[in-house]
Amino acid sequence: MAVKALASLAFDSSKDPLTEAIAPPPSETEEERAQRLEGEREAKRVSDVIDEQIDKERKAEKPMKILLLGQSESGKSTTLKNFQLMYEPKAFRRERALWRAIIHLNVVQSFHLIMDAMTQTQRLTRREGDDHIPKDLPALTTEHLKIKQRLSPLLEIEKSLIGQLSPITSRQKSPGHRLSLKEVAVNSASSWKDCLQRLVKTDRDSFDSEEAVDWDDPDDPGRVIHACSEDMIRLWKDPVIQDLLDKLKLRMWEQAGFFLDALERVTAPRYLPTDDDILRARLKTLGVTEHRFTLYQGAHGVVHAPHRQKTGGSMMLAAIVLRQANSQCVKLPAHLSSLARVTLSAFDQMLEEDSKTNRLQDSVQLWKEVVSNKLLQQTNIILFLNKIDIFQDKLAAGVRFADHVTSYGDRANDFESTSAYLKKKFGGILKAHSKTQRVFYCHFTTVTDTKSTGLNKGTILSVKDMLMRENLASANLT
Numbered sequence: 001m002a003v004k005a006l007a008s009l010a011f012d013s014s015k016d017p018l019t020e021a022i023a024p025p026p027s028e029t030e031e032e033r034a035q036r037l038e039g040e041r042e043a044k045r046v047s048d049v050i051d052e053q054i055d056k057e058r059k060a061e062k063p064m065k066i067l068l069l070g071q072s073e074s075g076k077s078t079t080l081k082n083f084q085l086m087y088e089p090k091a092f093r094r095e096r097a098l099w100r101a102i103i104h105l106n107v108v109q110s111f112h113l114i115m116d117a118m119t120q121t122q123r124l125t126r127r128e129g130d131d132h133i134p135k136d137l138p139a140l141t142t143e144h145l146k147i148k149q150r151l152s153p154l155l156e157i158e159k160s161l162i163g164q165l166s167p168i169t170s171r172q173k174s175p176g177h178r179l180s181l182k183e184v185a186v187n188s189a190s191s192w193k194d195c196l197q198r199l200v201k202t203d204r205d206s207f208d209s210e211e212a213v214d215w216d217d218p219d220d221p222g223r224v225i226h227a228c229s230e231d232m233i234r235l236w237k238d239p240v241i242q243d244l245l246d247k248l249k250l251r252m253w254e255q256a257g258f259f260l261d262a263l264e265r266v267t268a269p270r271y272l273p274t275d276d277d278i279l280r281a282r283l284k285t286l287g288v289t290e291h292r293f294t295l296y297q298g299a300h301g302v303v304h305a306p307h308r309q310k311t312g313g314s315m316m317l318a319a320i321v322l323r324q325a326n327s328q329c330v331k332l333p334a335h336l337s338s339l340a341r342v343t344l345s346a347f348d349q350m351l352e353e354d355s356k357t358n359r360l361q362d363s364v365q366l367w368k369e370v371v372s373n374k375l376l377q378q379t380n381i382i383l384f385l386n387k388i389d390i391f392q393d394k395l396a397a398g399v400r401f402a403d404h405v406t407s408y409g410d411r412a413n414d415f416e417s418t419s420a421y422l423k424k425k426f427g428g429i430l431k432a433h434s435k436t437q438r439v440f441y442c443h444f445t446t447v448t449d450t451k452s453t454g455l456n457k458g459t460i461l462s463v464k465d466m467l468m469r470e471n472l473a474s475a476n477l478t
């Protein structure tokens, strides 16, 4: 029965009422036919324009996803802060009061390191004839030891600040030095900012201003830090201490969270961090972080009517240390681009976890892993060779690149030549490990300096370029 009904339906379809309704009348003249065809063409043109518009809107809404990869201390979190500063400046600045606490922790930890160096020197100078002791260690005077004694409350402040971040912190040894601190790390999955908000007033709208900090709080760590300020400045500027740090190869300016050259300002009684201070603050993050930003179009970077002038759709920025990422729980999305960060200035340092592996060498290995990763084969990758400020300072101080990267040979020990060498090396690896051709975006950055070599120029142009290519590719125009 059912088969019969279907057959009869198929048979009758030639008399489909819709077909009959739109069929030209049997008595249609040549002129009428031309008019009808012209009308149909116009209707199709309008329909195509509408389809195109819908298609465009659909594509514009598609989020662009970016993975941020790199070794510890390569600047992933700082890159996120830069994006936040550019696209959510209000939210970024609302957190000033929170970053004040982190910067105070950075300062206190720098002094912990210096005080440990002084203690070690006292111990070493008692052990005469030991070949492992650095030569010509300067003698500390009683005045130095008195200052050190007066600075001991800073160690209590350190404990208290770390306590404020608990239970979400873990402590890890920082890389690169024999003398090193247990570095404070926060798990990105937990809201350490919520924990720190106990240190500030609860009115979120006033975070940007001085109102955010309870200046009368007797337990504010800033009080002790200010009370120790003069001694801190004196100790840091002391030529004997500088000589001592030099002999022990403790290059403080190279350390993450270096604020010792701004002590007067950051220990002032009513100190609130500037944008640059926040970028320079150091708080190690563990695990995977995901952030969402919306890119807007606006003249000279000014945001106009965000809802109507949205260009790029929302952009998801996921910070992932690939080696920590468990592929079971980290799902790499489609339409993905990646930013890989390499700490250029670490060319003369070894990994903390493996004292035989050079950090730059490890970054090269990580780059190979990233570009040959099957999940990332279809993604565009921007490489950032970061911390060029420290890199250039090192070259200028006479640290020889070739002593740590032997394949560099006897080329000039300057930025021009070393950067060209590295660009070629990383570009060659991308080419060798890509199944299909991928654009090699490579930038030399100082991500803490937004004015010159920070993110504004390099990243955003590359991100926009990637976005455009992606749109063209999805419209089959490449």
Ligand SMILES: Nc1nc2c(ncn2[C@@H]2O[C@H](COP(=O)(O)OP(=O)(O)OP(=O)(O)O)[C@@H](O)[C@H]2O)c(=O)[nH]1
Binding pocket: 070, 071, 072, 073, 074, 075, 076, 077, 078, 079, 256, 257, 258, 279, 280, 281, 282, 283, 284, 285, 286, 321, 386, 387, 388, 389, 390, 445, 446, 447, 448, 449
């Ligand atoms: N001088 C200088 N410091 C930088 C630069 N980029 C980042 N830093 C600093 O280096 C430190 C480490 O940067 P982060 O962004 O915390 O590094 P990360 O990649 O997130 O590190 P993990 O959280 O350990 O994975 C911070 O104190 C930054 O302010 C740079 O280009 N120059």
Ligand SMILES: [Mg+2]
Binding pocket: 076, 077, 078, 283, 284, 285, 286
């Ligand atoms: Mg981080």
